[in-house]
Amino acid sequence: MRLKAYEIVAQHGPLTQRQVDVHFGSDSGHKRISELVERGVVRSVGEGTCPISGMQALLWDLTDQMPVEPVSAAVLNLTGRTKAIREIREAIPEHRRSPELRSLLEELEYQEAPPETDFTALMEEIG
Numbered sequence: 001m002r003l004k005a006y007e008i009v010a011q012h013g014p015l016t017q018r019q020v021d022v023h024f025g026s027d028s029g030h031k032r033i034s035e036l037v038e039r040g041v042v043r044s045v046g047e048g049t050c051p052i053s054g055m056q057a058l059l060w061d062l063t064d065q066m067p068v069e070p071v072s073a074a075v076l077n078l079t080g081r082t083k084a085i086r087e088i089r090e091a092i093p094e095h096r097r098s099p100e101l102r103s104l105l106e107e108l109e110y111q112e113a114p115p116e117t118d119f120t121a122l123m124e125e126i127g
Contacts, residue, residue, distance in 0.1 A: 002039075005032030006062075009042055014059035016050040033060055040065045 008023040009015060015023070017030030024030075036042035043063050050057040085105060
């Protein structure tokens with residue numbers, strides 16, 4: 001839905017929220033504008049007369065930012081930790097790892113894996 005609203009503004013902007021609704025084909029298109037503003041891809045560019053309502057209204061247009069959907073903190077944390085574990089394993093050969101580092105890597109790998117994970121296969125894949 002946000003992408004559709006973004007495309008409408010990209011093709012027809014600047015637009016009032018009412019115009020976004022018309023292009024959207026429903027009265028809920030304008031609700032996406034605030035979401036796009038939060039993501040920094042749409043901004044108010046002043047006021048104008050809405051051709052639909054005849055009233056003064058804010059005009060919305062694109063910023064120079066590209067639309068990107070936010071990634072949840074949990075996904076970032078998981079992918080960041082997975083990458084860190086892989087980088088440590090690649091950078092430090094097994095025979096050079098201290099017992100503390102081995103223990104830490106095992107603990108991190110265990111925390112990341114879903115309960116049904118086959119640890120033997122995981123260790124073969126990682127190591």
